[in-house]
Amino acid sequence: MKICIVGLGLIGGSLAKAIKKNTDNMVFGIDLNKTSVESAIAQEAIDAELDEKELDSCDMVILGLYPQTTIDYINKHKSGFRKGCIVIDTCGIKTAVVEAAEKAFAGTGVNFLGCHPMAGREFWGFAYSVDNLFEKASFIMTPTENTPKEVVDKVSAFAKEIGFARCVISTPQEHDEVIAFTSQLAHVVSSAYIKSPSLLKQSGFSAGSFKDLTRVAKLNEDMWTSLFLLNREPLLNEIEHIISSLSDYRDAIKADDADRLHTLLKEGRELKELSTQNDVKK
């Protein structure tokens, strides 16, 4: 296959390296940042830069761009891909991207499949890309009734080949609801947590729990602003839920109600154990 990766950041760059490491496919790259392109060539993550006019020479195009940029890129270049080409994105939200892509590609013969490689780092840019970022990661695909089954099969086999631990099929809506909880809420809570006035007194008083709760506060605010605003309803539901849940603990503590507080904590422990067991089983 001739593959082009548009956007050689952390994810695009790591995908390029994983493809080159694990397959014999030709990999080309496009990025506005010429340093990223040069680094990708120097590190043999891509074979060469691609001229955008030659997108129609590719069998697969992977968009490693922010959500709104992905939508804009598809709308601008929708006639530039060849019939039968598989186009996948890598955004952390799916409904907005898949709807825009299916609208843009309608009648063109291009096969779009929304995808989300579930991996990341607290760093971004090609400089931090690595060929094993996806080794323990899930590769989520969100086909619709317009997606041919053979496209899903082909992309699924490709994801396994380049090193993903497993593939998960979901709908764009289900993906966005669950990701609002497992990923977006984690970033909101971590960012909100670190804003206590107690922060700068904490040195020497921190065990692992503080580090865990605040790790992802080190985020790329450009990308996450876009992700959050394109997934407003599911994320707002989760934020409202945790505020309401935190209020239960607050009320029990304020009322000095040991039984109620004990029950809240016990329920939390049991849910955590249940979710860990479910993970192990799968």
Add this chain to the structure above:
Amino acid sequence: MKICIVGLGLIGGSLAKAIKKNTDNMVFGIDLNKTSVESAIAQEAIDAELDEKELDSCDMVILGLYPQTTIDYINKHKSGFRKGCIVIDTCGIKTAVVEAAEKAFAGTGVNFLGCHPMAGREFWGFAYSVDNLFEKASFIMTPTENTPKEVVDKVSAFAKEIGFARCVISTPQEHDEVIAFTSQLAHVVSSAYIKSPSLLKQSGFSAGSFKDLTRVAKLNEDMWTSLFLLNREPLLNEIEHIISSLSDYRDAIKADDADRLHTLLKEGRELKELSTQNDVKK
């Protein structure tokens, strides 16, 4: 020194093992749970069980008990220690314990020092104790105007000797305020986080951020109920603060206000970077 550890749970048991590994002190143990005592002897974590009537033979007594149990134990046995004996506790809150202990020991010649070994696991009981639990941990001490300096020096040297990475001196009040943020709030948030109705759909959709945010939801609800209720005001302040902080993010998302959301996330990233730099410098 002849040392007695009262309460051979995760912390008491790990302290016993660390003392035996790193020093030549004699270590005795007391626990209502006879299996823990037998295991501690079998694993050479203690030299023998101590009869409570012989507490007055000890140079140092370490209380590895829950907060309320620590206070009750001190009140019951306050006349059972010998003059000059050093008694330390290991509770995660200090003001309530130190006040009760100083009141109980007033005029007895017993030297009480409030201590908090900053380490833990998501397991509890002697069976999970290990001799290296404290290797990267801080040992916090909260002397008052009644604590002789030589007692602080002696306990500090002892903590270093048995493997703590560093000793921190604080006041009971400052300790409780900071710990409400770095440790107690983390446990409240983690427990509240896991209660979303989305929880049981998350398998395959979780990257590291979800695991980090919910790790400490697996907690010992007996101990944490006691810790929270003996530190109500500082913890309530922190919970109110994160609810207010989360509400800022919610409002920005609800209003579709990209600038405001971007600023909130950027501030969070910068505070995280600042707090990491401060940690590295110390």
